[in-house]
Amino acid sequence: MNVLERQFVHGGNIYAEQPAGREWIDFSANINPLGLSQEILAAMQQNLSQVVHYPDPEGRELKTAIAAFYDVPVQEIVLGNGAAELLYVYFHMFRPQRVLLPAPSFSEYERAALSSGADVAYFPLAAADDFAICWDALLARLPEIDCVIFGNPNNPTGTLITRPMMERCIQAAAAVGTKVIVDESFIEFLPDEQNYTVRSLTAKYSNLFVLQSLTKFYAIPGLRLGFGLLAPEAAKKMEFGKDPWNVNLLAQKAGVAALQNEAYQRQSRDFVAREKIFLYDALRQFSTLHVYVPAVNFIFIDLGKERNSTAFTAQMRRQGILVRDCANYPGLGDTYIRVAVKSRAENEFLLAAFQQVLERKP
Numbered sequence: 001m002n003v004l005e006r007q008f009v010h011g012g013n014i015y016a017e018q019p020a021g022r023e024w025i026d027f028s029a030n031i032n033p034l035g036l037s038q039e040i041l042a043a044m045q046q047n048l049s050q051v052v053h054y055p056d057p058e059g060r061e062l063k064t065a066i067a068a069f070y071d072v073p074v075q076e077i078v079l080g081n082g083a084a085e086l087l088y089v090y091f092h093m094f095r096p097q098r099v100l101l102p103a104p105s106f107s108e109y110e111r112a113a114l115s116s117g118a119d120v121a122y123f124p125l126a127a128a129d130d131f132a133i134c135w136d137a138l139l140a141r142l143p144e145i146d147c148v149i150f151g152n153p154n155n156p157t158g159t160l161i162t163r164p165m166m167e168r169c170i171q172a173a174a175a176v177g178t179k180v181i182v183d184e185s186f187i188e189f190l191p192d193e194q195n196y197t198v199r200s201l202t203a204k205y206s207n208l209f210v211l212q213s214l215t216k217f218y219a220i221p222g223l224r225l226g227f228g229l230l231a232p233e234a235a236k237k238m239e240f241g242k243d244p245w246n247v248n249l250l251a252q253k254a255g256v257a258a259l260q261n262e263a264y265q266r267q268s269r270d271f272v273a274r275e276k277i278f279l280y281d282a283l284r285q286f287s288t289l290h291v292y293v294p295a296v297n298f299i300f301i302d303l304g305k306e307r308n309s310t311a312f313t314a315q316m317r318r319q320g321i322l323v324r325d326c327a328n329y330p331g332l333g334d335t336y337i338r339v340a341v342k343s344r345a346e347n348e349f350l351l352a353a354f355q356q357v358l359e360r361k362p
Contacts, residue, residue, distance in 0.1 A: 025346055027339040028322040030155075030186065030298040032219040033346075034271055037264045040218060043257035044250045055252055057244035062252045066227055069259040070212075075232040076202050078239060081246045083185050083213040083226030086238070087112035090209060090228070093241040096146035096179055102133060103331030104156060106183065109149045110330075121145070124331050127302070130292065131157040135165065139172050147179040152196055153186050156326050156338040158295040160190075166198050174207045185213035185226070188265070189272050189296035199229055206231040216297075217268065218258040225251045272297045276341045282351050286358055297341045300326075309337050312357065319353040 059079045067074045080086035091112045099113040103122035113120050123138055125131040131154070142148070148169075152161045166182065173180045187193045202208050210229040215221040225247065228238065258264075276294045283291045283299065290302040303312055313325040326336035339350065 022320055024322050025320060025342075025349060026322045027342065027346075027350055028324040029221065030216060030296075030338075030340045031221055032189075032217055032268050032272075032297065033275065033340075033342045034264070034268050035219050037218070037258070037261055039257045039261045039264065040220065040254045043253045047250060047253045050249055053249065055245050055247060055249040059247055059252055062247070062255045065256045065259045070199055072199055072229055073203065073232070076229045076235055078228045078230070078235050078242075079247045079252075080226040080228060080242075081248075081251075082215060082221075082224040083183065083211045083228070084108045084112075085224075085242070085246065086211060086226060086228040087181075088115060089238055089242045090181070091116035091118065093237050094147075094179065094234075098145045098147070100138075100141060100145045100148040101330075102138075102150065102154065104131070104154075104326070104329035105149070105151050106155045107329070109151075109181075109183075113147075113149075118147075122330055123148075125157070125159075131159050133159075133161070135169070139169065142169075142173050142178045143176045145178055147181065148173065149181040149183065151183045151185070152198075153190075153295040155186070156298070156324065156329060156336070157300050158292060158298065160196055160295050163194075163196055163198060166196075167201060170198065170201060170205050170208050174205050177207075179207045179209065180205075181209045181211065183211040185211060185216055186296045186298075187212075188217040189269060191269050191273060202229045202231060206234065209234070214255055214258060217265075218254075220251075220254055220258075223251050223254055225255050272341055275344065275347060278344070279339075279341055279347045279350075282347075283354070286354060288358060294341070299339050299341065301337050301339065303335045303337060305335060307335060309334050312337065315357045316353055319356065321350060321353050 062079060063074050063077045066077055078086060087108055095116055097118055099118045099120050100123055101109050101120060103124055110120050150161060153159060170180045182198055184197055187197055199210050202210055213226040215225055280291060280294055280299055283289060288304045292300040303309060309325045309327045313323055316323050324338040326332050326338055327334040
């Protein structure tokens with residue numbers, strides 16, 4: 001694997017054979033620990049016979065459900081085969097040439113920008129500041145770029161940006177003709193997401209593109225489903241730039257069922273809120289680790305200067321556990337990892353494995 005390939009490796013690769021011959025326990029992918037809901041499963045099963053037909057290219061039923069659930073205009077919605085697909089469509093249709101990325105952040109931002117020939121620059125986030133953005137410095141760079149991308153919360157650090165601060169940035173960017181992409185793929189895990197989401201601002205700012213994944217919160221990453229929100233004319237341009245059948249029939253039906261399932265949504269937020277604190281508190285008992293306060297369903301960890309993240313990840317693999325080695329994130333050294341929040345039994349298994357590995361000398 002060459003340097004460029006390593007840079008864009010993700011978590012969630014459960015397909016390699018496990019050394020002990022068992023299934024992996026995957027802490028490398030940040031998926032809702034409650035798993036697939038019965039309502040989504042039933043919706044797919046009930047519509048299996050319909051796969052003899054093409055899916056609705058306009059996604060009318062799903063767009064109507066999204067518009068009602070999130071209180072956004074249908075004309076602003078673009079459906080994606082996962083949120084990541086829409087990043088590529090956006091870059092290929094709007095072609096911003098100078099792109100600024102806070103670093104570290106999700107690697108698909110850079111990959112999508114590079115795929116359309118853009119020049120990518122990093123805006124480094126400092127560990128000493130808990131990877132928070134220095135806004136005065138970032139705003140000063142807006143006139144020299146065409147596009148800036150934020151994850152809110154940021155992956156892998158979990159850092160959050162408040163809605164007022166984000167709007168200040170969007171407004172400043174609009175004044176100098178800079179586009180802003182805000183990826184809110186994990187925001188639904190927050191109990192107070194209204195303090196952070198900028199979904200409603202697409203009607204106010206034509207330079208704003210908001211991304212939302214439905215795969216993480218509803219535990220359907222293998223199905224692939226997401227959507228984007230942007231001004232109606234820009235949304236039409238996005239529609240023209242993608243495959244008309246990019247979201248399959250079962251994914252559309254699953255999305256409708258997911259948005260109607262209020263009990264699952266409530267249970268998921270409550271479950272993650274409890275388990276992230278349990279896992280965070282337990283990890284903090286390891287004196288050699290610096291554990292960052294989690295915002296959603298993953299926890300960012302600095303192993304300390306005496307441990308290498310790649311070696312640590314390999315040791316965990318021998319225990320049958322996948323964790324996310326963050327060494328390939330620009331802006332990070334080789335001591336950082338990320339772990340998902342899972343069920344209590346799985347979290348306790350992870351902690352036992354940490355105990356075994358950390359007891360050994362590096």
